[in-house]
Every structure is written in structure tokens, then in C-alpha cells.
Amino acid sequence: MAERIRIVEPDDTSRLAEIGQLTALAYLADGLVDQAHPYIPQLRDARTRASEASLLAMADGESGDGTIVGTITLVPPGSSLVEVAQGDEFELRMLAVSPLERGRGIGAHLTQAALDMAVEQGAARIVLSTMDTMHAAHRLYERMGFARREDLDWVVVDNADGTVSRVSAAHAPEGAVRLLGYEWAPTAQ
Numbered sequence: 554m555a556e557r558i559r560i561v562e563p564d565d566t567s568r569l570a571e572i573g574q575l576t577a578l579a580y581l582a583d584g585l586v587d588q589a590h591p592y593i594p595q596l597r598d599a600r601t602r603a604s605e606a607s608l609l610a611m612a613d614g615e616s617g618d619g620t621i622v623g624t625i626t627l628v629p630p631g632s633s634l635v636e637v638a639q640g641d642e643f644e645l646r647m648l649a650v651s652p653l654e655r656g657r658g659i660g661a662h663l664t665q666a667a668l669d670m671a672v673e674q675g676a677a678r679i680v681l682s683t684m685d686t687m688h689a690a691h692r693l694y695e696r697m698g699f700a701r702r703e704d705l706d707w708v709v710v711d712n713a714d715g716t717v718s719r720v721s722a723a724h725a726p727e728g729a730v731r732l733l734g735y736e737w738a739p740t741a742q
Contacts, residue, residue, distance in 0.1 A: 556659070557617035558666045561610050561624075563603040571621045572610055573597035579649035585684065591715040602626045602647065605634045607670060611663055623650040623659040627667040629674065637682050637705045637734055643671040645681040648690070660693055668697075672739045680705060682732040694735050705734020 561568050577596040580586045586593060595601075602608045607627040613619030628634045628644040638644035645667055650659045671679050682705060683690045708725045709717035709732065720729055 556611050556613055556619075556622065556662070557615060558609055558611045558663060559617050561599070561603050561608045563600055565603070568610065568621065569599040569603060569608075572599040572608065572624045575621055575651055576624060576647055576649040579652060582652040583687075585687075591711050591713050592717075593715070595715045596647065596649075599624075602634065605632045606646070607667075609663060609666055609670070611659055621651075622654040622657075623663050624648075625663040625667050627670055637707065638680050641675075641677060642736075643674070643676040643679045645679060660690075661697065664693065664697055668737060668739075677738065677740075679737045680734060681736075682707065682734050685731040685733050691733070694737075697737070699735040699737045702734040702736045705736070707732050707734070 561572060563569070574597065576599065577593055580592075580596055581588070586596070599608060606629060609625050609627065610621050611623045612621050625648045626634065626646040628638065628646055630638065630641050630643065634646060635644055636646070645664065648660055648663060650663075668679060680702065681694070681699070683694070708720050708722045708729050710720055710726060710729050711717055720726070722731070
């Protein structure tokens with residue numbers, strides 16, 4: 554089956570709804586959140602990602618008109634979606650692959666497309682953070698040449714509005730989430 558990766562624009566209402574549902578479904582399927590989790594609205598909010606960053610989606614079919622099977626967000630410097638990037642670093646966020654389509658290399662293809670786009674836009678470094686429990690994601694990023702960057706590690710607690718607050722790792726309350734930082738530099742490849 555052929556797939557196509559493309560940027561989804563903020564006015565592509567039907568695709569944005571599909572991407573939002575897929576992103577939430579991927580996180581739900583992995584047990585990272587439940588339906589009542591305050592992060593669910595952000596996962597579903599593909600419109601903001603398309604407006605504030607480059608929202609990439611992979612769809613089945615050579616023309617890209619089939620079902621969305623995966624998505625990733627490439628966040629440029631200065632975007633309101635930046636979580637750990639500093640200065641001129643780009644950031645990857647919300648890689649999500651349909652639970653029904655895993656094992657086809659979709660996550661790697663989407664990540665590579667985002668890296669290529671960042672390099673085309675002049676990125677010298679791309680960073681990301683991922684939950685410490687997301688072992689499959691860690692393996693993917695390490696296979697793709699990302700290096701651990703412990704200075705980007707952070708611990709968060711969820712807020713009722715879907716945002717998170719950073720907390721000290723030494724004083725993290727029960728239920729806090731540890732995120733691990735990674736970086737990729739095109740010159741290292």
C-alpha cells in the first residue's frame with residue numbers, strides 16, 4: 554500500500570478532525586491518557602498545531618486521499634508550541650501512529666520527513682521530549698540518530714486545563730510525569 558506525507562493546512566477542517574482523533578486515539582491506546590485526561594483536548598486540537606507549526610500527516614494512497622495513518626508536528630523556533638527547544642532549535646511534537654497501522658515504519662517515515670523539512674528551513678538542531686515510559690519511541694529516535702540530552706529532561710504535573718507545570722524532579726508529587734530529552738543535528742548524520 555502506498556502512502557503520502559503532506560502538510561495539513563489550518564483550513565483543512567475534515568483532515569484536522571481526523572488527525573485530532575488519531576492523535577488522541579494513539580495516546581489512549583498506549584494507556585498514556587484516559588478519556589478524562591486534561592491533555593485530550595490538546596491532542597485533538599490539530600488546528601492549533603497546523604496554525605502554529607507544520608502539521609505533517611501520512612495518508613494511505615498515492616494521492617494522499619486515503620485514511621490518515623500517522624502524524625507529527627514540526628515546531629519552529631518562536632512558536633507558542635515550543636516546550637523544550639531553545640534559541641533557533643526546532644522541536645518535534647505529538648508523533649502519533651494509528652494503533653491499527655503500527656509496524657509499517659510510519660513513525661520513522663514521518664520523523665524523517667519532519668527532519669528533512671527542518672533542515673530545509675535551516676535547522677541546525679532538532680529536539681524533542683518523550684515520556685520515560687515510551688520505550689518504543691526511545692528506540693525509534695535512537696535508531697534515527699537522536700542522542701539523549703539530559704539537560705532537556707523535565708518533570709511535569711498535569712493542570713486541569715490540559716497544560717502542564719514543570720516541577721522539581723527532587724520534589725515531584727505522586728503522578729508526576731518524567732520526560733526525556735533528545736536531540737538530532739544534521740551535521741552528525
